[in-house]
Amino acid sequence: MDILRFITAGSVDDGKSTLIGRLLYDSKSIMIDQLEALEKQSKNKEEGEIDLALLTDGLRSEREQGITIDVAYKYFTTPKRKFIIADAPGHIQYTRNMVTGASNANLIIILVDARNGVVEQTKRHSLIASLLQIKHVVVAINKMDLVDYSKEVYDKIAADYANVATSLGLNEVMYIPISALNGDNIVERSEVFPWYQGPALLDLLETIEVNADVNLTNARFPVQYVIRPQSAELHDYRGYAGKIVSGIYKVGDKIKVLPSGLESEITAIEVSGKNVEEAFAPQGAIIHLKDDIDISRGDILVQQNETVNLSNEITADVCWMGQLPLQTGSRYMLQLNSRLVKAVVKEVEYRLNVNTLEQEAAPEKILLNDVVRLKLKTASPLPYDAYNTLKVNGGAILIDETSHVTVGACMLQ
Amino acid sequence: MNNTLENTKIDRSKYSLDYLDALEAESIHIFREVAGQFERPALLFSGGKDSIVLVHLALRAFRPGKFPFPLVHIDTGHNFPEALTFRDNLAAKIDEKLIVRKVEDTIREKRLTEQRGKFASRNALQTYTLLDTIEEFKFDACIGGARRDEEKARAKERVFSVRDEFGQWDPKLQRPELWNTYNGRIAKGENVRVFPISNWTELDVWNYIRRHNIELPEIYFAHDREVLEWEGQLVATSEFIQIDPTDKISVKKVRYRTVGDMTCTAAVESKAATLDDIIAEIIKTKTSERGETRIDDRVSEAAMEDRKKTGYF
Numbered sequence: 001m002d003i004l005r006f007i008t009a010g011s012v013d014d015g016k017s018t019l020i021g022r023l024l025y026d027s028k029s030i031m032i033d034q035l036e037a038l039e040k041q042s043k044n045k046e047e048g049e050i051d052l053a054l055l056t057d058g059l060r061s062e063r064e065q066g067i068t069i070d071v072a073y074k075y076f077t078t079p080k081r082k083f084i085i086a087d088a089p090g091h092i093q094y095t096r097n098m099v100t101g102a103s104n105a106n107l108i109i110i111l112v113d114a115r116n117g118v119v120e121q122t123k124r125h126s127l128i129a130s131l132l133q134i135k136h137v138v139v140a141i142n143k144m145d146l147v148d149y150s151k152e153v154y155d156k157i158a159a160d161y162a163n164v165a166t167s168l169g170l171n172e173v174m175y176i177p178i179s180a181l182n183g184d185n186i187v188e189r190s191e192v193f194p195w196y197q198g199p200a201l202l203d204l205l206e207t208i209e210v211n212a213d214v215n216l217t218n219a220r221f222p223v224q225y226v227i228r229p230q231s232a233e234l235h236d237y238r239g240y241a242g243k244i245v246s247g248i249y250k251v252g253d254k255i256k257v258l259p260s261g262l263e264s265e266i267t268a269i270e271v272s273g274k275n276v277e278e279a280f281a282p283q284g285a286i287i288h289l290k291d292d293i294d295i296s297r298g299d300i301l302v303q304q305n306e307t308v309n310l311s312n313e314i315t316a317d318v319c320w321m322g323q324l325p326l327q328t329g330s331r332y333m334l335q336l337n338s339r340l341v342k343a344v345v346k347e348v349e350y351r352l353n354v355n356t357l358e359q360e361a362a363p364e365k366i367l368l369n370d371v372v373r374l375k376l377k378t379a380s381p382l383p384y385d386a387y388n389t390l391k392v393n394g395g396a397i398l399i400d401e402t403s404h405v406t407v408g409a410c411m412l413q
Numbered sequence: 414m415n416n417t418l419e420n421t422k423i424d425r426s427k428y429s430l431d432y433l434d435a436l437e438a439e440s441i442h443i444f445r446e447v448a449g450q451f452e453r454p455a456l457l458f459s460g461g462k463d464s465i466v467l468v469h470l471a472l473r474a475f476r477p478g479k480f481p482f483p484l485v486h487i488d489t490g491h492n493f494p495e496a497l498t499f500r501d502n503l504a505a506k507i508d509e510k511l512i513v514r515k516v517e518d519t520i521r522e523k524r525l526t527e528q529r530g531k532f533a534s535r536n537a538l539q540t541y542t543l544l545d546t547i548e549e550f551k552f553d554a555c556i557g558g559a560r561r562d563e564e565k566a567r568a569k570e571r572v573f574s575v576r577d578e579f580g581q582w583d584p585k586l587q588r589p590e591l592w593n594t595y596n597g598r599i600a601k602g603e604n605v606r607v608f609p610i611s612n613w614t615e616l617d618v619w620n621y622i623r624r625h626n627i628e629l630p631e632i633y634f635a636h637d638r639e640v641l642e643w644e645g646q647l648v649a650t651s652e653f654i655q656i657d658p659t660d661k662i663s664v665k666k667v668r669y670r671t672v673g674d675m676t677c678t679a680a681v682e683s684k685a686a687t688l689d690d691i692i693a694e695i696i697k698t699k700t701s702e703r704g705e706t707r708i709d710d711r712v713s714e715a716a717m718e719d720r721k722k723t724g725y726f
């Protein structure tokens with residue numbers, strides 16, 4: 001059994017929360033006391049239906065306003081998989097929250113209201129999927145009950161979406177007609193769609209292959225912490241603790257340390273307290289080297305034949321998340337895995353219109369939720385990979401130097 | 414980038430993690446981020462199963478080194494004696510520092526008013542002791558065993574959750590938390606609550622305990638106990654609750670699904686004597702963990718959110 005992390009995109013009006021509620025409810029992940037609490041709150045009690053959307057809105061203000069503001073994480077398990085849902089808001093003013101939820105997702109479900117088809121919001125959500133490099137896209141065409149389960153409507157929307165997907169470079173797109181409210185095609189295939197031959201949504205979520213998305217070829221090991229017991233019996237013990245974000249490390253591997261370029265050889269690897277011959281992503285490990293060289297938190301260990309970008313001038317697609325605008329010349333801290341460096345914004349190349357997907361001239365001030373292409377200069381060379389080729393070593397955050405708040409999500413180029 | 418090896422040539426079945434190993438790897442990464450980013454962290458240890466799992470994960474993250482933090486227990490004075498014994502034994506066995514601070518002392522020093530009533534709880538008062546302890550030791554990060562599946566306000570909380578000088582959580586001003594990159598930078602006086610098992614469910618915790626044969630206090634397993642029946646819940650009789658002549662008291666075979674204070678934790682009737690039995694029961698149960706066993710969450714729809722905003726875990 002493995003884990004699938006997915007995000008649902010769409011607004012309340014698209015039935016996003018209802019869909020999640022339905023998945024939890026039909027997979028029997030909702031407990032009686034939670035249902036009772038739900039029944040108490042449900043506004044449409046007279047219809048005898050409970051409002052499944054209330055399950056996912058966790059904060060008082062969200063329940064009051066009937067909208068999702070922040071990402072909520074929900075969990076359910078079937079005999080085949082453990083699922084982690086990032087339930088993210090769909091409104092444009094919460095783009096940053098959606099980016100947050102999308103950053104860890106293997107898969108995105110984009111909800112489309114069958115009555116409205118592909119709209120601006122669909123494009124924005126797809127852009128985020130493309131920016132964050134979510135490999136698997138499921139377009140769930142919802143509210144099919146309101147368009148008489150029409151195949152023509154479904155086909156038209158799927159064809160329209162295919163154009164969006166192509167323009168964004170989204171390769172793996174799957175389409176499902178559903179009615180979240182009635183539970184059609186959610187857990188089991190529904191006979192209301194005799195023309196649809198594909199799997200139900202849950203079946204798809206249970207079987208989609210995500211293990212292959214882990215890069216096992218280009219190994220990256222950012223050092224988090226150096227373990228040195230300095231006790232009498234372990235006087236010479238020096239282990240580099242970290243997480244293998246990609247690839248495989250074996251005892252005997254010739255490695256180099258970045259950014260210093262110092263070279264050595266792996267003499268031992270420990271995983272969860274045991275010595276192993278090899279370890280792989282996404283395991284945590286303690287790596288021991290032959291030579292006593294200077295290595296500290298923020299350095300990364302890679303195979304000697306690997307090429308990693310090492311530069312202090314970096315181009316990045318950035319989703320701006322700060323309350324204060326970003327201005328050219330501003331200084332920030334940039335954090336990539338365990339490495340923290342000072343960075344200054346040299347230039348804003350353009351802003352991406354998240355609705356039309358067009359590049360626009362850079363405005364003077366970059367505001368909350370803007371997506372821009374930036375040129376950054378860091379105080380010291382940063383070892384990184386392009387997000388599009390190895391996202392685990394290409395996604396960085398910008399931190400405000402004085403408030404310490406995370407203000408930007410950077411996809412390094 | 415070097416691509417001499419093709420991904421397709423690697424036998425992937427050899428290199429995949431099952432869900433418990435993946436969760437463990439994620440948690441160990443979080444522990445090491447705390448060690449790497451903070452100067453004075455602490456691990457809040459209650460003697461409950463979640464914090465016992467935290468200790469187990471910390472052993473895996475840092476051994477053969479010492480923990481880069483002490484274990485800290487905020488003792489309400491209403492604990493199950495079994496949990497306290499377990500706490501002391503565990504700290505001694507792993508040879509790590511244990512700091513205990515008592516709510517009793519805070520009540521006396523700060524002249525706090527205790528709750529009254531049948532199940533008068535110190536749940537709210539422990540926040541004072543926690544904040545004082547953070548102040549006393551200048552802790553900049555406190556690691557806790559909260560999980561997002563427990564409760565819907567928790568479902569919204571970050572892994573690194575920044576609290577202001579008063580320990581308050583502002584759900585509307587949470588830092589975006591992207592990928593597995595945790596921003597632990599804070600101003601003086603602020604601190605961060607860190608939740609390494611955020612993405613674990615109750616069942617994941619139990620399955621992990623079973624897989625690694627992790628020792629637990631005996632009250633998690635079925636035993637005979639004198640209990641009082643109250644609104645469908647079973648509360649252990651103790652000197653901490655007010656027992657009235659009309660109360661229905663009996664001895665039942667029970668176990669605890671969560672272990673908090675004796676005043677606000679209810680037992681469940683059960684014959685489950687082994688981890689296998691317990692897991693079988695949890696899979697079948699129709700009630701959530703907190704709903705079944707926590708008297709303190711029933712107060713209002715937003716009880717947890719409100720407590721968190723004022724500095725609670």
